[in-house]
Amino acid sequence: MTSIESVTLEVSDPSAATAFYDAAFGLGERLRVRASDDTTTGFRGYTLSLIVSQPSTVSSLIDSAVEAGATTLKPVSKSLWGYGGVVQAPDGAIWKVATSAKKDTGPATREVDKIVLLVAATDLGATKKFYMDRGLAVGKSFGKYVEFAMPSSPVQLGLYGRRALAKDAGVSPEGAGSHRIAISSNVGPFTDPDGFDWEPVSM
DSSP states (O other), X not given: OOOEEEEEEEESOHHHHHHHHHHHTOOGGGEEEEEOOOOEEEOOXXXXXXXXXXXXXXXXXXXXXXXXXXXXXXXEEEOSSOEEEEEEOTTSOEEEEEESOSSOSSSOOOOOXXXXXXXXXXXXXXXXXXXXXXXXXEEEEETTEEEEOOTTOSEEEEEEEHHHHHHHHTSOSOEEEOOXXXXXXXXOOEEOTTOOEEEETTO
């Protein structure tokens, strides 16, 4: 079964990025950084979502990220689907922290139940087929959203239309250059139709 073991963010200052992520989210081996000076402008075509158990944990993680230097893109708020907020890390990566729970059931923690990489697909149908041809099974599919069934994967994968994903993140959909992210998994190496690089876990 396909598993994403970690994602690697390509940053200009790995030491500063490591310090930020340790203070903000504490994701351990699921998130890595490495040096890169590749050119990138605007929206990079992906977001990373941290799914947690309750609203107080959302607030705790968002507050930690902002205190460590993140910029708020969408303040924490209630919605029809739950509670969440969006921040942009100093390296440019966009992070959403959310829960479907409407009320707290205990004290805030820093425990992340699930990490989801959402990739903006130019042609959702073609990209969906590309991943299915490589062994990924579709868990949910509706409108401009596809979620793959990866129950044992440390990082989950979903596809979204570019404009819809940018709107969800609170940014303009325009962007060009490097995505500045690599996906480490037990399949590949390959590059998907939208230019996202998958690498063997050993890298």
